[in-house]
Amino acid sequence: MDSKISKGFRMKVENKNFRPSGCQQDGIFTEIGLPERGQALFSAVNNGLDTHVFLQLASLLGSDANQLARWLGLSNTTLNRRLKLGRFNCVESDKMVRAAEVFSSAMRLFEGDRRSALCWMKTPLQALGSVAPIEMLKTGVESGSALNLIEQLEHGLFV
Numbered sequence: 001m002d003s004k005i006s007k008g009f010r011m012k013v014e015n016k017n018f019r020p021s022g023c024q025q026d027g028i029f030t031e032i033g034l035p036e037r038g039q040a041l042f043s044a045v046n047n048g049l050d051t052h053v054f055l056q057l058a059s060l061l062g063s064d065a066n067q068l069a070r071w072l073g074l075s076n077t078t079l080n081r082r083l084k085l086g087r088f089n090c091v092e093s094d095k096m097v098r099a100a101e102v103f104s105s106a107m108r109l110f111e112g113d114r115r116s117a118l119c120w121m122k123t124p125l126q127a128l129g130s131v132a133p134i135e136m137l138k139t140g141v142e143s144g145s146a147l148n149l150i151e152q153l154e155h156g157l158f159v
Helices: 027-030 038-047 051-060 065-072 076-085 092-109 114-123 142-155
Strands: 002-006 011-012
Touching: 011 027, 027 092, 038 092, 051 065, 051 092, 051 114, 065 076, 076 092, 092 114, 092 142
Parallel strands: none
Antiparallel strands: 002 011
16 A cells, blocks of 8 residues: 655555456446436436336335435425426436436445445445435535545545
């Protein structure tokens, strides 16, 4: 392990051999009924995702619809309206995709171990201001921070 000093911070850096885990975003996306990537995904989000995707994501994250709505920053009134309508709007759909990306990345971090990834996502982390990654799905800034942390951990940085 090496110690590196950068702008007054000391970080321990561990060299780590990269091993593909076999867990890719596409598997999670397919499991919840999302297109894998590209134009099909863009179009689906812009048109608004079906409530089936939301319910599948809730199940995948080991929660119910109300809990997932709270994690995404949706009110109960909005959730009930969307479930009745059968579709979420573009902004809400984008939040669902970000939640799936964070979970997919956590799965990759834990080499496909869903239970460990979920446990990690629900644990408050000092690196995220003592907030659990699953509580950081409301905005792109928050979910980006969770994704950045996962990337740092994958590269062996202790944060």
